[in-house]
Amino acid sequence: MHPWTYCNHYATNSAFQPDIMTTEAYPDTALVRYRRIATITLLAVYFLILVGASVRASGAGMGCPDWPTCFGQWIPPTAESQLPANYQEIYSDLGYADTRFNVVKTWTEYLNRLIGVTIGLLILITAVLSWPLRRFSQSLATASIAAFFMVGFQGWLGAKVVSSNLQPGMITLHMLMALAIVGTLLFALAQSRRQIMASQPVVGIDKAFPKWLGIVLGMTVLQVAMGTQVREMTDIISKAQGEELRSLWIEAMPWFFYVHRSFSAFVLFANLWLAYLLIRSLGWMHTLTRLCFAMILVIGVSVLSGATLGHLGMPRLVQPLHLVAATALFGLQFLIWMSYRHSRDSSSFVNVELVS
Secondary structure, X not given: OOHHHHXXXXXXXXXXXXXXXXXXXXXXXHHHHHHHHHXXXXXXXXHHHHHHHHHHHOOOOOXXXXXXXXXXXXXXXXXXXXXXXXXXXHHHHOOOOOXXXXXXXXXXXXXXXXXXXXXXXXXXXXXXXXXXXXXXXXXXXXXXXXXXXXXXXXXXXXXXXXXXXXXXXXXXXXXXXXXXXXXHHXXXXXXXXXXXXXXXXXXXXXXXXXXXXXXXXXXXXXXHHXXXXXXXXXXXXXXXXXXXXXXXXXXXXXXXXXXXXXXXHHHHHHHHHHHHHHHHHHOOOOHHHHHHHHHHHHHHHHHHHHHHHHHOOOOOOHHHXXXXXXXXXXXXXXXXXXXHHHHHHHHHHHHHHHHO
16 A cells, blocks of 8 residues: 555544544645745744844843833834933833943844744744644644744743843743744644655664653753753853953853763764664655754754853854754754654554554
8 A cells, every 4th residue: 555545544544543634635735835834934933042042142132121112112212312311210210220222232132022023923824824724633723823822922921031131030931932832833843744754654663763762852851951050050150250251151150061061972972873773774865864864963063062162261152053053952853753753653554554
């Protein structure tokens, strides 16, 4: 039986997967259109994470000391003379001491907000396009719509970050919410690719792969958690020592910074072993293998950027790259996990068909 025949029979058999209907009911153009906009939206979210990290690293996070306006205006000023003479007193009374207009920082933060609004519109379009596909996959539509509401909550969190005057804990929560949005969009995208993965069974996959995939996922979560703590400590040290002593920040780092730095080697080798298992059992051209190699490339960027931060005095421009590499690693591993599940489920059905 041809793989697509397996897929269509599997799709219509509620005993195996009630969430999926036949491909004939949904033209390829509808799914392709959804996948395209979902992929663009996902990449845009990663771009926003990069921009947000750059804003934070450049010290422009409070370039706009209020939200949703910026210095009380929907379009921020371009010169200090456009603000009231006592604007510093006004914002000091609101809890923002030492507020000083800086046109570069103000417009950097403002552009970050505009990009965030654009992302919201893209996610809205993704949700709208998912609605006609709800009978094809209810979970695809649910995840897409959930992502839209999560973006609304993320906007509220952004306002709280500003009102807290960039309190580290709030920034971390804001970042974790961004990862949750990424995960939700990836889940929806993986659901739209379910039949693609169903055409690539993993009957001969190495039996150790599922165990190692779980280990790798656990190691990544632990590494990201430690990285979050390192990032918060960086904020504390930067406030205590100032930007002029950036090259000395590493010396003030606590013990978990060194654990975080050393643990990256274990993460890299564990993923290399995962890739080896896939190459040996599935070959080079399987989607899971290619995704795994993309993951290793991202890990390499993460390790190199982390080493640069640790040994070259915390260069400002490398911090956003390190953060985006970490979030991309999370995204790729989540996509590999979902794709493996879909291929595994189709492989189980293939075995049943062969037996019968």
